[in-house]
Amino acid sequence: MVKRIDGRKFDELRKMEAKVGVIPNAAGSAMFKIGKTTAIAAVYGPRDFQAYLQNPEVGVLRCNYNMISFSSGGERVRPGPSRRSREISLVTEKALLPAVDLSAFPNAVVDVYVELINTDAGTRCAGISAAAMALADAGIPMRDLVSAVSAGKFKGDFIADLNYEEDSAEEGVDFPIAMMPRTGAITLMQMDGIVEKDDIKEFMKIGKKACEKVYEVQKKALREKYGK
Amino acid sequence: MKSHVHTLAEKGFRLDNRKFDEYRPVKVEYSPLENAEGSARVTMGKTVVLAGVKMEVGTPFPDTPDDGVLMVNSELLPLANPDFESGPPSIEAIELSRVVDRGIRESGTIDTKKLCIKKGEKVWMVLLDIYPMNDDGNLFDAAALAGIAALQDAKLPEYKDEKVDYTKKTSKGIPLSKVPVECTVVKIDNHLFIDPSREEEKAADARLTIATIGKQLCAMQKGGDQALTDKEIEEMVDLAVKKTEELRKLLKK
Numbered sequence: 509m510v511k512r513i514d515g516r517k518f519d520e521l522r523k524m525e526a527k528v529g530v531i532p533n534a535a536g537s538a539m540f541k542i543g544k545t546t547a548i549a550a551v552y553g554p555r556d557f558q559a560y561l562q563n564p565e566v567g568v569l570r571c572n573y574n575m576i577s578f579s580s581g582g583e584r585v586r587p588g589p590s591r592r593s594r595e596i597s598l599v600t601e602k603a604l605l606p607a608v609d610l611s612a613f614p615n616a617v618v619d620v621y622v623e624l625i626n627t628d629a630g631t632r633c634a635g636i637s638a639a640a641m642a643l644a645d646a647g648i649p650m651r652d653l654v655s656a657v658s659a660g661k662f663k664g665d666f667i668a669d670l671n672y673e674e675d676s677a678e679e680g681v682d683f684p685i686a687m688m689p690r691t692g693a694i695t696l697m698q699m700d701g702i703v704e705k706d707d708i709k710e711f712m713k714i715g716k717k718a719c720e721k722v723y724e725v726q727k728k729a730l731r732e733k734y735g736k
Numbered sequence: 737m738k739s740h741v742h743t744l745a746e747k748g749f750r751l752d753n754r755k756f757d758e759y760r761p762v763k764v765e766y767s768p769l770e771n772a773e774g775s776a777r778v779t780m781g782k783t784v785v786l787a788g789v790k791m792e793v794g795t796p797f798p799d800t801p802d803d804g805v806l807m808v809n810s811e812l813l814p815l816a817n818p819d820f821e822s823g824p825p826s827i828e829a830i831e832l833s834r835v836v837d838r839g840i841r842e843s844g845t846i847d848t849k850k851l852c853i854k855k856g857e858k859v860w861m862v863l864l865d866i867y868p869m870n871d872d873g874n875l876f877d878a879a880a881l882a883g884i885a886a887l888q889d890a891k892l893p894e895y896k897d898e899k900v901d902y903t904k905k906t907s908k909g910i911p912l913s914k915v916p917v918e919c920t921v922v923k924i925d926n927h928l929f930i931d932p933s934r935e936e937e938k939a940a941d942a943r944l945t946i947a948t949i950g951k952q953l954c955a956m957q958k959g960g961d962q963a964l965t966d967k968e969i970e971e972m973v974d975l976a977v978k979k980t981e982e983l984r985k986l987l988k989k
Contacts, residue, residue, distance in 0.1 A: 531870050532782045533817055544770050548869070550815040572822060577809070577865040578772035578788030582902050584863050587811055588824065621815035623867075625786065626769045 512662070513673050519714055521657065521669040521721055526637075526729035528645045536646025538729070540638035542657075542722075543671060544628035549638035551646040554616035567613035571601040573635050575624040581672070596632045603636045603656065603686040603696035609649035618648055629675040633657050636686050636696060641726050645733070655722040656686035656696055659715030661703065666710045668718035685715045689723040692716060741939035745927045751936065752781075756929035757975060764881060764986045766889045773905065774890025778882040780931065782872035787882035789864050789890040789910075793900055796852070796859040804851020804859045808837035810866035810879060817871035817934075831957075832875055835918070836866060836883045838955040839947030843916035846887070850911040853895065860892065862910060873934040876945045876957075880918035881983060887912060888988050916954055917983045919976035920945040923964065928971055930979055944969065946976035953977075 511517065522543030531537035534550035541547075554567055561568065573596040577585050589597075600622060608618070620642065622635040633656035640654035660670040661681035667674065675682055681701030687694055694712075703711070744750060754760065760781030769775040772788035796803060810833040812820045820826075825833075840846070851860040864886060866879045887910050894904035922932045922940040932940060942960035946953055953973065958964065964972075 531815060533870050533872070534815070546769075548815070552814070552818050555818075572814070574813070576786075576788070576811075576867055577863070578769070578775065578790050581771045583792060583900075584790035584865070587809065587865070619814065621813065623813060623815055623869075626771050628771075 512667060514671055518665050518667045519717060521718055522671065524722065524725045526641065526725045528641055528729050528733045534642070534646070536642045536644065536648070538638045538641035538645055540634050540641065540726070542630060542634050542669065544626055545624070545630050545634045546626045547622055547624050547631065547634040547638040549620060549622045549635065549642040551618060551620050551642045551648065553618040554613035554648075555619070557617040561617070562615045564614055566610035567615070568617045569601060569605055569608055569610065569620065570617055571597050571604065571620045571622065571639065573597040573600050573622045573632065575627060575631065579624050579627045581628065596635070599696055599698065600632065600636055600639060604639055604643065604654055606693065606695050607640065607650050607652045607654050607688055608643065609651060612649040618643070618646075629670050629672040630658050630684070633684050633686065637722050637726060641730060644730055652688035652690045653723060653726055654686050654695055655689050655719040655726060656684065657715065657718040657722050658682055658684035659711045659718065661701065661707070661711075666714050668714050683711045683715060685712075685719065687716055687719040689720060739939045741936050742925055745924050750929065751933065756927065757979065759931045759979065759982070762881070762983065762986060764885050766885060766988070772886070773893060774886045774888070774910075776882045776885030776889055778878045778885065780874060780878045781933065782870060783874060783878050784869040785875065785878040785882045786867045786869050787864065787879070787886035789862060789886045791890065791892055791900070792861045792863060793853065793858055793895060794861045796856065800848075801856035802852040802859070803848035804846070805861045806837070806841060806846060806848070806864065807861065808833050808840065808864045808866070808883065810836065813867060816868040820871070831959075832879055833866060835876055835945055835955070835957045836880050839880050839916045839918050840883060840887070843914050843947065843949045843954040845912045845914040845916055845949070847911035847913060862887070862890075871934060873937045874920060874931050876920045877918050877931065877983070880916070880947065881987070884916055885987055914949045915984050915987055915989075916947050916949050917980040917987070918945055918947045919979045919983070921972040921975050923960070923962065923968060928968065928975065930975060944972045946973055948977055948980040951977060
């Protein structure tokens with residue numbers, strides 16, 4: 509059977525590692541590592557914030573995604589927000605929102621900070637997976653966890669969890685998704701590359717199966733801290 | 737209003753029962769990260785600092801045409817402390833990076849001449865970034881320790897045909913001749929102690945950060961709202977020389 513550049517099977521994810529409670533100052537925190545991509549998420553709140561931003565009906569979820577300056581395999585990343593990091597912050601927030609019960613903290617804000625300390629493709633998905641665990645660790649009422657991973661297509665094959673080479677290849681397709689595992693509902697969906705309409709089913713199939721595997725790792729890490 | 741930090745200090749105690757001249761458990765890990773040319777993680781009690789080095793090739797400054805360049809930067813990520821805010825670097829972040837920078841630069845540990853590729857045109861730039869991951873006080877000492885450890889850990893990437901190939905690390909490190917280490921001593925009422933926790937830092941009247949290379953000092957920075965006497969400064973320096981010697985043992989030679 510033909511294998512991938514790094515020897516993985518088509519539906520095989522890179523090695524994963526997860527840990528909950530890595531930032532003592534935070535209300536909740538988590539580390540999620542997949543291959544060489546490592547995300548750390550910290551949750552602060554629910555806490556007070558600027559009055560004009562408050563909503564007496566529901567709380568507010570704010571997410572910030574950032575790559576630290578020596579995280580990349582190439583040149584130093586300039587500190588501070590970029591157009592890319594701001595967009596990823598936005599889609600991270602939208603990926604988590606359906607799982608969070610905002611009515612539990614009216615007038616307050618929950619801040620989620622996602623820092624990528626080492627990157628090799630799949631950073632937004634690793635960030636979302638870490639953030640969902642951190643929210644759970646902080647005791648924020650949630651309907652479900654959120655598990656994220658990218659599906660894709662490389663040299664004609666449908667694959668799960670693209671590495672950097674597969675992601676940056678010109679003819680490759682990157683199809684990151686996030687899913688609430690209990691219902692299978694999709695909360696993040698992006699796609700770059702040219703595909704046939706009928707391909708979507710295949711991407712969803714391989715992507716959802718991959719999210720299930722991420723979910724298992726997330727659950728295991730939470731159980732390690734909180735028992736059964 | 738005086739906090740219980742003051743009341744305890746009066747009786748000779750600290751919040752976590754440490755001696756006045758005692759560090760929390762300190763750990764230095766080399767190469768925790770794969771992508772940076774060099775990296776280190778320092779743990780000091782619950783304070784955790786990550787430092788990383790990226791190497792780039794750039795144009796030297798016109799007044800030092802055959803010297804490599806060191807740049808030190810730090811960011812106080814809101815992930816590390818509920819009081820840190822998003823946005824451009826705060827004055828605290830700037831002070832932290834400049835104090836770490838001076839400890840390294842003034843020690844003369846980096847042989848910048850050896851980082852020259854072509855005089856007046858191409859030199860290596862050493863870009864050192866420091867990120868507290870959890871701030872429970874004394875970021876100065878932890879950041880300085882992580883910073884020098886990351887420099888020791890760094891390996892230059894391959895430079896060929898005017899291009900840096902980050903996929904290939906060479907066996908060549910940054911030429912270092914000394915090991916600058918910093919120790920911060922804080923003053924609370926008339927007591928002096930080291931390695932303040934976040935709570936102790938808030939209660940402190942003044943602080944003095946001292947960078948040493950063995951018996952010699954190479955940089956200092958006073959902070960805090962109150963003044964220091966000559967006698968206090970002398971005691972602080974003595975303490976710092978003694979304690980930096982201990983910290984230095986945790987580093988590679």
